[in-house]
Structures are given as structure tokens and as C-alpha cells.
Amino acid sequence: xxxxxxxxxxxxxxxxxxxxxxxxxxxxxxxxxxxxxxxxxxxxxxxxxxxxxxxxxxxxxxxxxxxxxxxxxxxxxxxxxxxxxxxxxxxxxxxxxxxxxxxxxxxxxxxxxxxxxxxxxxxxxxxxxxxxxxxxxxxxxxxxxxxxxxxxxxxxxxxxxxxxxxxxxxxxxxxxxxxxxxxxxxxxxxxxxxxxxxxxxxxxxxxxxxxxxxxxxxxxxxxxxxxxxxxxxxxxxxxxxxxxxxxxxxxxxxxxxxxxxxxx
Amino acid sequence: xxxxxxxxxxxxxxxxxxxxxxxxxxxxxxxxxxxxxxxxxxxxxxxxxxxxxxxxxxxxxxxxxxxxxxxxxxxxxxxxxxxxxxxxxxxxxxxxxxxxxxxxxxxxxxxxxxxxxxxxxxxxxxxxxxxxxxxxxxxxxxxxxxxxxxxxxxxxxxxxxxxxxxxxxxxxxxxxxxxxxxxxxxxxxxxxxxxxxxxxxxxxxxxxxxxxxxxxxxxxxxxxxxxxxxxxxxxxxxxxxxxxxxxxxxxxxxxxxxxxxxxx
Numbered sequence: 001x002x003x004x005x006x007x008x009x010x011x012x013x014x015x016x017x018x019x020x021x022x023x024x025x026x027x028x029x030x031x032x033x034x035x036x037x038x039x040x041x042x043x044x045x046x047x048x049x050x051x052x053x054x055x056x057x058x059x060x061x062x063x064x065x066x067x068x069x070x071x072x073x074x075x076x077x078x079x080x081x082x083x084x085x086x087x088x089x090x091x092x093x094x095x096x097x098x099x100x101x102x103x104x105x106x107x108x109x110x111x112x113x114x115x116x117x118x119x120x121x122x123x124x125x126x127x128x129x130x131x132x133x134x135x136x137x138x139x140x141x142x143x144x145x146x147x148x149x150x151x152x153x154x155x156x157x158x159x160x161x162x163x164x165x166x167x168x169x170x171x172x173x174x175x176x177x178x179x180x181x182x183x184x185x186x187x188x189x190x191x192x193x194x195x196x197x198x199x200x201x202x203x204x205x206x207x208x209x210x211x212x213x214x215x216x217x218x219x220x221x222x223x224x225x226x227x228x229x230x231x232x233x234x235x236x237x238x239x240x241x242x243x244x245x246x247x248x249x250x251x252x253x254x255x256x257x258x259x260x261x262x263x264x
Numbered sequence: 265x266x267x268x269x270x271x272x273x274x275x276x277x278x279x280x281x282x283x284x285x286x287x288x289x290x291x292x293x294x295x296x297x298x299x300x301x302x303x304x305x306x307x308x309x310x311x312x313x314x315x316x317x318x319x320x321x322x323x324x325x326x327x328x329x330x331x332x333x334x335x336x337x338x339x340x341x342x343x344x345x346x347x348x349x350x351x352x353x354x355x356x357x358x359x360x361x362x363x364x365x366x367x368x369x370x371x372x373x374x375x376x377x378x379x380x381x382x383x384x385x386x387x388x389x390x391x392x393x394x395x396x397x398x399x400x401x402x403x404x405x406x407x408x409x410x411x412x413x414x415x416x417x418x419x420x421x422x423x424x425x426x427x428x429x430x431x432x433x434x435x436x437x438x439x440x441x442x443x444x445x446x447x448x449x450x451x452x453x454x455x456x457x458x459x460x461x462x463x464x465x466x467x468x469x470x471x472x473x474x475x476x477x478x479x480x481x482x483x484x485x486x487x488x489x490x491x492x493x494x495x496x497x498x499x500x501x502x503x504x505x506x507x508x509x510x511x512x513x514x515x516x517x518x519x520x521x522x523x524x525x526x527x528x
Contacts, residue, residue: 010311010312010313010314010326010328011314011325011326011327013325014327040311040313046310046311046371046372046375047274047304047310047370047371047372048274048365048370048371049274049304050274050275061275061277062274062275063275063278064274065410065453101312101328101377101378102374102377102378102381102431102435102438103431103432103434103435103438104368104374104431104432105374106311106312106374106378107310107311107312107371107372107374107375107377107378108310108311108371108375110366110368110369110370110371110374111310111371111372113365113366113371114365114366114370114371117366129421146329147501148500148501150500150501150502151497151500151501151502153502153503154503155492155496155503155507155508156492156497156501156502156503157393157492157497157501157502158501159430159431159434163427163430163431164430164431166423166427166428167366167367167368167423167427167428167431168367168368170367170423171366171367174366174367189329228419228420228421232419233415233420233421236412236414236415237411237412237414237415237420237421237422238414238415238417238420238421239417239418239419239420243419244419
């Protein structure tokens with residue numbers, strides 16, 4: 001398969017950087033091809049704004065969705081947005097490697113969603129969710145946290161990790177991806193996401209890398225998370241009364257054995 | 265009181281812009297003072313990166329939290345970050361006006377959290393949550409959505425609005441704010457967040473403005489949302505078994521009468 005890694009960290013020698021490099025290397029060893037969107041290194045502009053649109057449908061009033069639709073139709077999308085769309089279209093699996101900052105993805109990655117998922121081109125009111133353009137493709141989050149795993153349960157100090165990742169994973173579901181269980185590396189911060197740490201921490205971080213690599217070997221056979229889809233909603237978008245669909249909130253009940261084995 | 269409006273929209277003549285202007289005008293009429301952070305107009309850089317730090321604690325390895333702590337201690341924070349901190353410190357109430365993009369705040373506002381909430385200065389491991397630096401100050405989200413209200417219930421097509429806003433509101437709780445119920449304006453998009461629409465839509469949008477203004481008159485007397493706090497957690501950050509704290513997930517049960525009255 002062909003894998004796109006959307007990688008987000010400002011420091012190449014970070015744990016996130018090491019996870020990205022290890023994943024790319026291992027996937028290539030398995031015979032897959034890998035492409036990397038390095039948002040910081042490529043200077044991706046996260047702010048959706050008028051300056052990105054050279055041929056405006058309405059030069060007097062900037063309405064992002066209208067300009068996205070117009071540019072998508074006319075082939076005048078910003079170069080960096082078109083490049084990211086091309087990368088996604090080539091990929092069978094899109095892997096997101098990022099640190100959790102303020103209970104969500106870093107701003108530069110949030111802007112990737114805001115700008116790259118172009119209205120009219122990557123979705124319409126009828127081409128969404130299980131009818132989304134990227135159905136058949138897979139997506140998976142590999143996320144690092146500063147706080148320890150114990151703090152991320154329901155009501156826990158770090159916030160329920162299931163709640164925190166839900167908006168990101170639902171955005172991937174929106175454009176049709178089959179979203180796999182996220183891979184979580186806890187307690188990565190300290191004085192930065194780096195290897196400048198004691199032996200115990202280094203061993204723990206290397207354990208996460210090994211578990212991630214092990215999981216990637218079988219990632220094509222994993223069952224995706226279940227999200228609500230068109231069959232679950234009435235015309236107004238309400239959940240039908242008879243439906244109680246699985247949601248991605250359940251992912252921690254299906255933690256892969258490789259993570260449990262780390263004992264951390 | 266003194267109010268800071270953190271306003272996020274790339275188009276001044278948007279509905280978000282109109283909501284910001286109406287709120288500022290009304291608050292001043294009530295005798296309050298108002299300051300506005302206009303993230304787009306001020307060109308706020310959302311990406312946390314090495315270039316923002318002129319005096320590095322570690323020039324060889326960029327670890328965001330370590331550089332934030334160092335710059336906060338040494339008075340070398342980036343000018344725009346220091347300006348935002350000063351603005352928050354002057355405020356009794358911080359009001360966030362923004363559109364929901366991809367199930368979260370726009371990237372430029374996400375970057376405001378990433379960069380302005382400086383480690384070591386605005387929080388430490390012990391100065392967080394109900395022991396946070398901004399306790400006594402209030403915060404409230406005023407959010408516009410593209411999809412209609414019906415789609416934002418549990419399992420609904422737009423995603424459960426309670427889940428979507430949770431990471432943002434919890435981040436405000438993290439630095440000690442008392443977070444008030446959000447104000448939600450639904451079905452604002454269409455062909456952009458603008459007034460270039462039919463009479464029925466304009467009237468509906470004006471109804472939201474009126475309801476928001478009405479709510480602001482009494483916002484000082486509102487009861488904040490309840491989040492878990494230090495008394496709810498064990499030393500590892502787990503929720504104590506005997507605790508079932510209220511969480512901000514409940515906010516829709518307390519929707520202000522003004523919104524119900526809109527009938528939309």
C-alpha cells in the first residue's frame with residue numbers, strides 16, 4: 001500500500017519525529033511506499049484567509065466555503081492545498097503523527113483540516129460520512145501526550161482522551177476515511193518531547209516505538225472504529241430513535257495487545 | 265467590568281464580525297469597558313515554533329514547553345504573546361467569538377491557546393484547574409455553526425456539540441477560568457457567514473444577535489459550568505471512585521431561555 005504520514009512537530013529530533021521516522025522506515029521495509037507531509041518543515045500556513053485565493057468569486061466579501069468551492073471548480077486552489085489533496089489521493093492509509101497540545105491537535109495541523117478539506121471538492125452535503133470521497137482509505141492517529149495515561153480516563157485530570165480525540169476523528173470520518181484506533185504514547189513531555197532524558201524514560205519511549213512498529217505490520221487487517229452514518233439519521237440529521245450506534249468513543253475498550261504489553 | 269473579546273473571522277462583514285461588534289457596543293452601553301483581540305486583523309501567528317524565541321534555553325533542540333518557561337521567566341516572551349497575556353490579565357470576562365470549523369475552533373484561534381497559555385507563567389503542575397491563575401475570571405464561547413441545531417444532538421450528523429466544545433472549554437478551565445454556558449448560533453453558513461442572504465435568514469441571524477445581547481446584560485450573574493477539580497482526583501489524576509462530578513457536557517440542559525425563544 002501507499003502511506004501518507006502527516007507529521008506535526010517543530011523539532012526534528014523530537015519523540016514525534018522519531019516516531020514518524022521509525023514508522024516510515026518500517027513501512028518501507030514491509031514493501032509499502034511512504035510519503036511525508038512535514039507541516040512545520042514545509043511551512044504550511046494554517047490560517048484560512050483571503051490571500052490564498054487569487055481568483056475570487058466575490059472579491060468584496062470573503063466567505064471561505066464559497067471561495068473553496070469556486071477555486072476547486074476552477075482549478076485555482078492554493079498550491080499547498082492542491083499538493084496535500086494529491087498526496088491524500090495517492091494514499092491507501094493516512095497516518096497522523098502529532099503531540100496533543102491544549103486538548104487537541106497543534107494549530108498547524110488544525111489548519112491542515114481547515115484548508116485542505118475543500119468544500120465542494122472533497123465533500124458536498126450528500127458526499128459525506130459513509131458516502132465520503134475517501135471511503136476505502138484508512139486513517140489513524142498516533143498521538144503523544146504530556147500527562148500520564150492514568151489521567152486520561154473519564155473525569156480524569158488530563159481530560160477523557162476519548163472526548164479529546166473525537167472531533168479530530170469525526171472530521172476524518174466526515175470525508176469518508178475508515179478511522180482506526182488511535183495509537184497513544186503517554187507521558188512523553190517532561191522538559192520537551194526529546195531524548196534528553198534519563199534511561200528509564202528512554203526505554204519507555206523506545207517501548208512505544210516498538211509497539212507502534214509492531215502494530216503497523218498488521219494495520220491493514222484492523223477493523224475500523226464505528227461512527228454513525230446516513231442510515232442512522234433522519235432527514236434533519238437527528239439520530240433515529242431506534243438507533244444506538246457505536247461511536248469512536250469506545251476505542252479504549254479495544255486497545256491493541258501491543259500497548260498493554262508495554263506496562264506503562 | 266472589563267471584557268476581552270477574542271474574535272476570530274477572516275471577513276469583517278461576516279456574521280461573526282457582526283456578533284463581535286454588537287456585543288462590544290452593548291457591553292459599552294451597559295458601562296463596561298471592552299478590548300478586542302482581532303486575531304486575523306492583527307495577523308496572529310498560530311504556529312508555535314523556534315523562530316518566536318530570541319533567547320533560547322537550548323538552541324540545539326526546540327522543546328516548546330522548555331522555551332516557554334525560559335522566556336516567561338526571563339521576560340523574553342514574543343511580543344504578541346505578552347500582549348495577549350496583558351489583555352487577559354486586564355479582563356474580568358473573556359468572550360470568544362468564532363465559527364466552528366472542522367468540529368473545533370479555527371486554526372488561528374487554536375494557535376492562540378498553543379502560544380498564549382505559556383507554561384510556567386500561566387500554569388504549573390500545581391497551578392491548574394480550580395487552582396488556576398485566572399480563577400475569578402470568567403470565559404464564554406459564542407460559536408456559529410454551518411449545520412442546523414437538530415444535527416448537533418448525541419449521535420447527530422453534525423457531531424454532539426457537547427463533545428465538540430469540550431476540549432476548548434476544558435482548556436479554559438485548565439488555566440482557572442469559570443466557564444459559562446456557550447452561546448450557539450446554528451445554520452449560519454450557507455454560502456458564507458454573511459448577510460448576502462434572504463430575508464428569512466437575515467431575521468433569524470438578527471434573532472441570534474438580539475438573544476446574545478439580552479444574555480450579556482445578565483452574564484455577571486450566571487452560574488458557571490461545573491468541571492472536575494483537584495478534590496475529584498487521586499494523586500495519579502484518576503477520578504476518585506466515589507466522585508461523579510458534573511462536567512460541562514451538561515450545558516445543553518441549561519440553555520438560556522433567550523435561545524429557546526428564537527424557535528429556530
